[in-house]
Amino acid sequence: MSALYLYSGWVRTWHWINALLFLVLIFSGASMHFNGAGWLLDFQSAILIHNTAGILLTIGWIGFIVGNLVSDNGRHYRVRLHGFVQRLMTQSIYYGYGIFKNAPHPFHPSAEAKLNTLQQVTYIGVMYVLMPLLILSGWAFLFSVYLPETLLGIGSVWVVAMLHLSIAYFLVLFLLIHLYIITTGETVMTNMRAMLTGWHRDDHQEPEA
Amino acid sequence: MGWILLFSGMAGTGTACAETDVGPSQASASQAAETPSAETPSAETRSAESRSSENRNCLRCHQMATLAYRNPENGEIVDLAIAPQALSHSVHGELACSDCHDSDFGQYPHPERLKGETLACVGCHEEHDDAAERVYRFKTIDEEFKHSIHVTSDAPEVAGFSCHSCHDPHAFRNSEIGEEIAQIVRQDNGICLSCHAEIQDPLRDPHTWLPKPEKHREAVRCLDCHTPLSEDGQAVSHRILAGKDSNRDCVKCHSKAPQLLNRLYQYRSETDLANKGWISKAVFNEAYVVGMSRSPLIDRSALAIIAITLLGLGAHGYGRYRAYRRSKENRT
Numbered sequence: 001m002s003a004l005y006l007y008s009g010w011v012r013t014w015h016w017i018n019a020l021l022f023l024v025l026i027f028s029g030a031s032m033h034f035n036g037a038g039w040l041l042d043f044q045s046a047i048l049i050h051n052t053a054g055i056l057l058t059i060g061w062i063g064f065i066v067g068n069l070v071s072d073n074g075r076h077y078r079v080r081l082h083g084f085v086q087r088l089m090t091q092s093i094y095y096g097y098g099i100f101k102n103a104p105h106p107f108h109p110s111a112e113a114k115l116n117t118l119q120q121v122t123y124i125g126v127m128y129v130l131m132p133l134l135i136l137s138g139w140a141f142l143f144s145v146y147l148p149e150t151l152l153g154i155g156s157v158w159v160v161a162m163l164h165l166s167i168a169y170f171l172v173l174f175l176l177i178h179l180y181i182i183t184t185g186e187t188v189m190t191n192m193r194a195m196l197t198g199w200h201r202d203d204h205q206e207p208e209a
Numbered sequence: 210m211g212w213i214l215l216f217s218g219m220a221g222t223g224t225a226c227a228e229t230d231v232g233p234s235q236a237s238a239s240q241a242a243e244t245p246s247a248e249t250p251s252a253e254t255r256s257a258e259s260r261s262s263e264n265r266n267c268l269r270c271h272q273m274a275t276l277a278y279r280n281p282e283n284g285e286i287v288d289l290a291i292a293p294q295a296l297s298h299s300v301h302g303e304l305a306c307s308d309c310h311d312s313d314f315g316q317y318p319h320p321e322r323l324k325g326e327t328l329a330c331v332g333c334h335e336e337h338d339d340a341a342e343r344v345y346r347f348k349t350i351d352e353e354f355k356h357s358i359h360v361t362s363d364a365p366e367v368a369g370f371s372c373h374s375c376h377d378p379h380a381f382r383n384s385e386i387g388e389e390i391a392q393i394v395r396q397d398n399g400i401c402l403s404c405h406a407e408i409q410d411p412l413r414d415p416h417t418w419l420p421k422p423e424k425h426r427e428a429v430r431c432l433d434c435h436t437p438l439s440e441d442g443q444a445v446s447h448r449i450l451a452g453k454d455s456n457r458d459c460v461k462c463h464s465k466a467p468q469l470l471n472r473l474y475q476y477r478s479e480t481d482l483a484n485k486g487w488i489s490k491a492v493f494n495e496a497y498v499v500g501m502s503r504s505p506l507i508d509r510s511a512l513a514i515i516a517i518t519l520l521g522l523g524a525h526g527y528g529r530y531r532a533y534r535r536s537k538e539n540r541t
């Protein structure tokens with residue numbers, strides 16, 4: 001058995017705050033978007049909660065980016081191009097086929113690389129593409145008076161709204177897959193425990209589940 | 210004709226229906242076709258002092274809240290009172306009375322020939338040097354107004370309808386960004402409601418089809434549904450539509466329709482921003498319109514993709530469970 005300290009305190013703190021904000025934003029966002037359905041928040045509270053959580057998410061995101069720049073956590077998001085496609089294929093084949101055959105995990109986290117290539121690509125897409133777009137479109141919503149009246153011949157508020165909505169759906173999708181994928185560690189709880197304690201335990205070479 | 214002071218407690222309201230409550234200029238405007246009065250010296254050529262001394266003279270009588278007379282032809286009471294406070298805060302607050310009215314009104318009793326004086330907004334406003342730069346072009350307003358239900362209708366109530374029927378020149382001022390939205394809406398709708406009393410009667414109100422009518426009335430101006438979208442850059446068209454031609458389509462505001470949504474959202478946003486500042490705006494954003502982010506296409510496709518993903522993940526999990534059982538059996 002080996003144990004690696006992969007998730008430092010600030011990363012874990014950021015992660016769980018971000019996770020909580022995601023849930024709050026999805027629920028309050030859905031309450032605004034589908035306002036009228038019975039099980040949702042009332043409109044005024046939803047606006048207040050969504051906007052406040054959005055501001056906190058923005059601060060959190062900036063914190064994450066700055067943290068990655070000043071700490072060594074950023075290296076996990078630098079893609080190694082050598083053998084990239086091969087590693088991506090291997091990981092995908094494992095999730096699509098090998099995992100059902102009790103094949104061994106093709107990737108073992110290390111202090112140098114805690115993310116497998118598929119994770120790396122996903123997190124780069126989420127944190128460096130979707131999140132900034134989500135945050136920018138959220139703020140653009142609030143300060144749309146400073147935007148031109150139309151963008152590409154369409155009312156700018158609507159363009160912003162659709163961008164924000166589409167990205168939000170993508171991130172809901174990400175969250176669902178993320179929640180599922182974390183159960184595919186050595187045991188169902190391996191990855192979850194790692195994000196709670198910081199320590200990744202690699203005690204089985206064969207996956208249990 | 211001698212004017213009679215009526216002590217009925219009738220005060221000049223800011224805006225009122227031409228038929229029932231008409232100020233000095235409204236009274237004349239409703240009697241004849243509109244022509245500009247251009248012979249009077251311009252406001253700029255006069256000193257502020259001479260203007261205010263002239264206005265004081267006029268207001269000595271006209272500030273009396275009960276100054277009015279009964280029109281012998283139709284028996285209606287014509288209100289001649291002007292609220293000095295409202296006048297000084299109005300868009301015309303800087304003008305001398307004689308900038309618009311004939312200077313011979315300075316004589317008392319007023320000369321008989323002035324009785325039929327007519328005043329019009331369009332002529333005077335289009336003469337201004339900056340007319341072309343204004344957001345509202347009065348020529349455009351005039352064109353739109355000609356097609357308004359207030360002009361085209363045969364109903365006796367709209368006979369003689371003019372600019373002054375809604376905009377009291379002695380009190381009117383444009384709402385400004387920064388004023389409270391609810392206040393602007395209340396003021397704007399007050400103009401309409403001063404004539405359209407049936408709207409306040411629950412049994413005759415034609416808006417009962419509207420979900421949450423009270424919310425709408427507090428948050429949206431009558432004009433937002435009862436005018437077409439103007440294509441000339443002016444925020445609101447002066448072509449007031451008949452009820453049957455007005456917008457009854459919820460999704461025109463509560464969804465895509467960019468112009469109407471922009472009109473509502475941007476206006477509310479600007480006001481919000483000026484009123485409360487950045488932080489407050491970011492937290493409380495009052496401009497959000499329910500449904501503005503809805504797109505049936507995106508919603509349906511996204512929810513379908515999410516559902517398919519959940520099914521896929523469920524199936525994947527089941528496959529993993531089977532593999533786990535198998536490996537356990539193999540071990541035993």
